[in-house]
Amino acid sequence: MEKYKISDSQLVSLYKNGNEEAFEQLLTRHKSRVFTTIYLIVKDNYVAEDLLQETFVKVVRTIKEGRYNEEGKFLPWLMRIAHNMAIDHFRKEKRYPTIVMEDGSHVFNTLEFSEDSIESKQVKQDTHSKLRELIQELPESQKEVLMMRHYMEMSFQEIAETTGVSINTALGRMRYALINLRKKMKQYNIAYDQNIYPR
Amino acid sequence: MIKTFTQDDVVRYVYQETSELETKEIRKALLCDAKLEEMYKDILSMKAQLDKARKMPSDRTVNNILNYSKSLKLSSSK
Numbered sequence: 723m724e725k726y727k728i729s730d731s732q733l734v735s736l737y738k739n740g741n742e743e744a745f746e747q748l749l750t751r752h753k754s755r756v757f758t759t760i761y762l763i764v765k766d767n768y769v770a771e772d773l774l775q776e777t778f779v780k781v782v783r784t785i786k787e788g789r790y791n792e793e794g795k796f797l798p799w800l801m802r803i804a805h806n807m808a809i810d811h812f813r814k815e816k817r818y819p820t821i822v823m824e825d826g827s828h829v830f831n832t833l834e835f836s837e838d839s840i841e842s843k844q845v846k847q848d849t850h851s852k853l854r855e856l857i858q859e860l861p862e863s864q865k866e867v868l869m870m871r872h873y874m875e876m877s878f879q880e881i882a883e884t885t886g887v888s889i890n891t892a893l894g895r896m897r898y899a900l901i902n903l904r905k906k907m908k909q910y911n912i913a914y915d916q917n918i919y920p921r
Numbered sequence: 922m923i924k925t926f927t928q929d930d931v932v933r934y935v936y937q938e939t940s941e942l943e944t945k946e947i948r949k950a951l952l953c954d955a956k957l958e959e960m961y962k963d964i965l966s967m968k969a970q971l972d973k974a975r976k977m978p979s980d981r982t983v984n985n986i987l988n989y990s991k992s993l994k995l996s997s998s999k
Contacts, residue, residue: 745990753983754975761976771982778986786993853974871936872971878938893929900932900967907970 730796738785749778752797756804759873762857762865763808773811777804801874856906864899867892926950928960935964 728747736744756777761770780803784790791799857865866885870876878896882889924946933939934947951958 742987742991746987749983749986754977757978758975770976771978774978775982775985775989779989782986782990782993786990849970850974853970854976857974868971872968873975878933878936890929893932896936897928897932897964900964903970904963904967 731792734785734790734792734796738788738790745782748796752800755873755875756800758854759801759869760804760808762854762869762873763805763812765858769811770808773804773807777807780807797875801876805874852910853903853907856903856910859906860899860902864895864902867895868899871896924950926954926957928957931957931961932964935961935968 730748730751733744733748737748753774757770757774760773760777761767764770764773777800781800857868860868863885867881870881870884871878876884878889878892882892885892887895926947930939930943930947934944939947951961
């Protein structure tokens, strides 16, 4: 997990006191995590952009109106709003899994490839785009756990409680999700990162 | 004696949900169990890929959010 110099709760406090730069930092810090989570649920780039906006509008209003509960942590609260909005939208639209092709190179991913060639950039973008497609192909129960653990940063215990399964089931689903993704990447002959950095 | 660990334990280890003691023991086990180590490397690699596969929203959407925040002048009730 990334380490931040100023904590989220400190930034929220600054923002409550009118510091807009603090909000900008919170948005910069979490936008890709929130956006990816929403996208994995709604499977549509444009809808995901709208829902990201709605999520942060709710965040802004709640904090500025003094209704933010400071006892909780900011990120889980933010992710809950985003997740609920995406699920509500999914249910309202009665959408079923379809893979929408991505458009616009600027929305592919969060990485900067300043040292890469154009060809290398394209390969990486294609790899990340394909990986997101492969996540969509996972069984729903595996995708859910993967999204909650990896992008929403919920613990396995929290996932177990939220989804109504045992912690061992949640762990097993995560393991299968990761193994399945790796197999699929090999199957599609997608280059994956061979650089291992033990923690 | 080196404790035996399951693949699920390795998943917890990769996601930093093992206790300090478990972490030490898993590290030892990984040195002695080639199969477990291979699985660990695979999962670690996938985790890195998932990080890189994050999507970014457009600048337009980000600016809309920032502008909305700046335009909303509400006084906190606290």
